[in-house]
Amino acid sequence: MRRYRYLMSPLNVGSITWKNRIFKTAAGSNMMVGSNGYVSEVLKQYYWSFARGGAGCIFVESPDIDFPLGMPVPTWLRLDDDKFIPGFRELVDGIHRYGAKACIQFWHAGPWHLKIFTGLAPLAPSPHCEPEIKFLFPPTTCEELSIERIEIITDKFIQAAERARIAGFDGVDVNCGANHLLGSFMSRFWNYRTDLYGYDSLENRSRFTVNIIRGIKKRCGNDFNVGVLMNGTEYNMRDLGNTREECVEFARIFEAAGADSFQIRPYQYMNITCYWPEQFFYPEKKDDMPKGMDFSRRGPGAFIPDADAVKKAISKPVFTPGRWNGDLDYAEECIKHGLIDAIGITRGLNADPELPNKIRDGRVDEIRPCTACLTCLEGHYLPKPTYTYCRINPFMGKDMEYESYPEARQKKNVLVAGGGPAGMEAARTAAMRGHKVTLYSGDNFLGGLMPMAAMVKGDYPENFQDIIDWYGLQLKKLGVKVITGEKVTPELVGKLKPDAVVVATGAAERSSSVPGYDNSKVMDSQSLIEKMRTALKFSKPSHLGKITRLWIPIGSSAVIMGGGIRGLQLAAFLVKRGRKVAVVEEMETFGQGGLVTTMWILCNWLRKKGCTLLPQVTYEEINDKGLVITDKHGQRRTIEAESILPLEPLVKDESLAKKLEGVVREIYTAGSCNTPGLIRDATNEGFKVGMAL
Ligand SMILES: Cc1cc2nc3c(=O)[nH]c(=O)nc-3n(C[C@H](O)[C@H](O)[C@H](O)COP(=O)(O)O)c2cc1C
Numbered sequence: 001m002r003r004y005r006y007l008m009s010p011l012n013v014g015s016i017t018w019k020n021r022i023f024k025t026a027a028g029s030n031m032m033v034g035s036n037g038y039v040s041e042v043l044k045q046y047y048w049s050f051a052r053g054g055a056g057c058i059f060v061e062s063p064d065i066d067f068p069l070g071m072p073v074p075t076w077l078r079l080d081d082d083k084f085i086p087g088f089r090e091l092v093d094g095i096h097r098y099g100a101k102a103c104i105q106f107w108h109a110g111p112w113h114l115k116i117f118t119g120l121a122p123l124a125p126s127p128h129c130e131p132e133i134k135f136l137f138p139p140t141t142c143e144e145l146s147i148e149r150i151e152i153i154t155d156k157f158i159q160a161a162e163r164a165r166i167a168g169f170d171g172v173d174v175n176c177g178a179n180h181l182l183g184s185f186m187s188r189f190w191n192y193r194t195d196l197y198g199y200d201s202l203e204n205r206s207r208f209t210v211n212i213i214r215g216i217k218k219r220c221g222n223d224f225n226v227g228v229l230m231n232g233t234e235y236n237m238r239d240l241g242n243t244r245e246e247c248v249e250f251a252r253i254f255e256a257a258g259a260d261s262f263q264i265r266p267y268q269y270m271n272i273t274c275y276w277p278e279q280f281f282y283p284e285k286k287d288d289m290p291k292g293m294d295f296s297r298r299g300p301g302a303f304i305p306d307a308d309a310v311k312k313a314i315s316k317p318v319f320t321p322g323r324w325n326g327d328l329d330y331a332e333e334c335i336k337h338g339l340i341d342a343i344g345i346t347r348g349l350n351a352d353p354e355l356p357n358k359i360r361d362g363r364v365d366e367i368r369p370c371t372a373c374l375t376c377l378e379g380h381y382l383p384k385p386t387y388t389y390c391r392i393n394p395f396m397g398k399d400m401e402y403e404s405y406p407e408a409r410q411k412k413n414v415l416v417a418g419g420g421p422a423g424m425e426a427a428r429t430a431a432m433r434g435h436k437v438t439l440y441s442g443d444n445f446l447g448g449l450m451p452m453a454a455m456v457k458g459d460y461p462e463n464f465q466d467i468i469d470w471y472g473l474q475l476k477k478l479g480v481k482v483i484t485g486e487k488v489t490p491e492l493v494g495k496l497k498p499d500a501v502v503v504a505t506g507a508a509e510r511s512s513s514v515p516g517y518d519n520s521k522v523m524d525s526q527s528l529i530e531k532m533r534t535a536l537k538f539s540k541p542s543h544l545g546k547i548t549r550l551w552i553p554i555g556s557s558a559v560i561m562g563g564g565i566r567g568l569q570l571a572a573f574l575v576k577r578g579r580k581v582a583v584v585e586e587m588e589t590f591g592q593g594g595l596v597t598t599m600w601i602l603c604n605w606l607r608k609k610g611c612t613l614l615p616q617v618t619y620e621e622i623n624d625k626g627l628v629i630t631d632k633h634g635q636r637r638t639i640e641a642e643s644i645l646p647l648e649p650l651v652k653d654e655s656l657a658k659k660l661e662g663v664v665r666e667i668y669t670a671g672s673c674n675t676p677g678l679i680r681d682a683t684n685e686g687f688k689v690g691m692a693l
């Protein structure tokens with residue numbers, strides 16, 4: 001607690017006092033999917049978990065205040081009608097019960113509205129169209145707002161704030177950042193108007209937001225907090241992006257209009273991951289790092305220069321988000337030295353809602369680490385939107401199904417076979433519930449394939465070692481006996497006589513029938529993994545990663561057979577080590593099994609680095625020259641390469657579970673041994689098995 005004295009100190013914001021300087025930033029959770037815009041039970045539980053975990057204030061995600069044009073899609077939360085108030089009231093009551101304050105963000109999609117869902121043109125200050133706004137889908141022309149329509153929307157913001165007040169919220173946060181509606185009016189890039197809301201002065205550009213702030217204060221009362229979330233410096237907009245100086249001037253204007261707090265985030269147009277500063281290092285440090293951000297800590301604190309400039313110019317509290325869970329010490333420093341007043345966190349709290357309580361109680365080493373994988377974004381990009389989920393916090397979104405970690409009715413001796421994420425999570429959850437657990441890892445280390453993946457992917461921004469270390473510590477604290485370097489066999493189980501065995505031994509490699517597979521050029525993934533396994537007995541993944549920059553048993557040119565997540569990651573590893581790489585894939589798209597966002601970034605990066613990506617190929621044969629394929633145009637050709645690396649999707653392997661039938665009464669399988677998948681699938685399955693025991 002003393003170490004984070006400033007972070008844990010109270011903060012006055014407008015008419016309210018937060019108990020500490022950590023707030024949950026507003027972030028779309030999709031937890032209302034299927035609830036027709038009403039607050040769902042799972043959404044309430046989701047936000048209550050942050051309040052229970054000790055955050056000083058919860059900024060609830062934005063509802064649609066101008067349905068259906070106010071949001072990109074018509075399936076989000078709504079607060080455009082009084083009928084939605086009761087659900088929000090229950091949500092707010094729950095947040096207050098835990099001593100946290102509750103605010104709600106309001107933004108209007110403007111150009112971000114997707115016409116494909118409603119047939120309605122998105123709204124904007126000026127009639128933008130493709131290719132100017134590259135994310136319009138389908139390509140369409142935005143409707144230029146008339147002054148009358150601007151006034152109607154202004155009133156909708158104010159009415160929604162009145163509803164928020166009735167629901168019990170302590171305030172609203174007006175999001176005029178990014179380049180949705182309010183932000184695009186403030187921009188010289190998007191706003192071509194010449195009227196009262198035109199581009200020619202800061203007053204005109206900010207008039208829309210100013211009228212909203214003033215209107216809310218007038219109709220909801222001065223004690224109802226109005227915060228502003230705004231862009232700091234804007235990048236990638238030729239010379240028309242807002243400068244830091246303009247951002248400071250806007251903040252002064254909003255303060256004069258009555259705003260109680262400011263959240264500042266720089267913005268980089270056409271960079272879908274610009275709000276996650278560590279992603280500027282994925283898959284390697286970008287060439288065009290924005291000059292005005294502070295990347296000295298590779299993410300945490302990157303937005304401080306803009307936030308600090310605003311802080312110096314105004315008297316109200318200033319906040320900024322951005323990977324703070326990666327450097328809490330620096331967060332403490334920034335608050336101590338008055339650069340900002342509080343930090344906003346989303347992903348760190350998704351990974352561990354108890355983060356603030358753990359800081360308060362001096363249990364920082366117990367904070368479950370967010371690994372910056374962006375899996376939590378995925379729910380938004382899937383064809384059928386799903387609840388947001390976290391790769392390493394399987395509890396997220398499941399409070400409805402499970403009540404905390406209920407004590408097991410019958411305490412059992414549980415043997416977990418496998419030290420990967422599924423096995424570790426099953427062991428952890430089972431031990432939390434009071435079972436006596438022993439975990440066997442066939443490797444000399446914990447983590448299953450994660451250390452190999454860590455070596456291939458490097459240690460930034462994702463660091464698998466953090467997950468392994470966290471599980472290692474948790475298992476130790478929970479009294480789980482961990483035995484490494486010993487495989488589980490029916491004989492061992494017969495000897496130990498556990499009540500239940502959880503088989504989490506991972507998937508198997510798929511064997512290939514391509515003629516010439518036995519050619520000496522081929523290094524199949526099993527032998528690659530075995531080599532890494534041996535090396536990992538003596539060295540940490542990060543160290544091995546460095547050694548492989550000097551030497552790897554792979555020729556100067558390589559073909560990777562299989563463009564799924566593993567194939568692309570291996571390609572990046574080889575490209576970074578100077579290899580000429582081609583990735584061939586039988587299917588139409590690359591990156592199967594990976595996240596839409598990161599796979600898209602990775603494919604672009606690989607192409608930029610000269611890597612060839614060939615989809616829809618048929619494998620013909622492997623010969624001494626390389627791999628012979630028929631490409632998608634039906635042409636037979638040889639891709640010459642010194643090494644050929646087949647990385648086909650993994651297949652399930654339940655052989656141990658089958659062998660154990662009749663040896664032990666209860667057998668469970670978890671993770672890739674029954675359904676090959678990602679870490680999020682493995683932890684999810686391990687958790688469910690741990691709960692079922
Ligand atoms: C799934 C997801 C959805 C988000 N949606 C919003 C949003 O609707 N409004 C917003 O202002 N920020 C949104 N954000 C950005 C977060 O509020 C925050 O600024 C960002 O995640 C950086 O903080 P972090 O590093 O603590 O996650 C979203 C972030 C995530 C991960």
Ligand code: SF4
Pocket residue numbers: 346347348350351369370371372373374375376377389390391392393
């Ligand atoms: S899904 Fe990944 S990025 Fe998102 S909170 Fe969890 S660990 Fe962090």
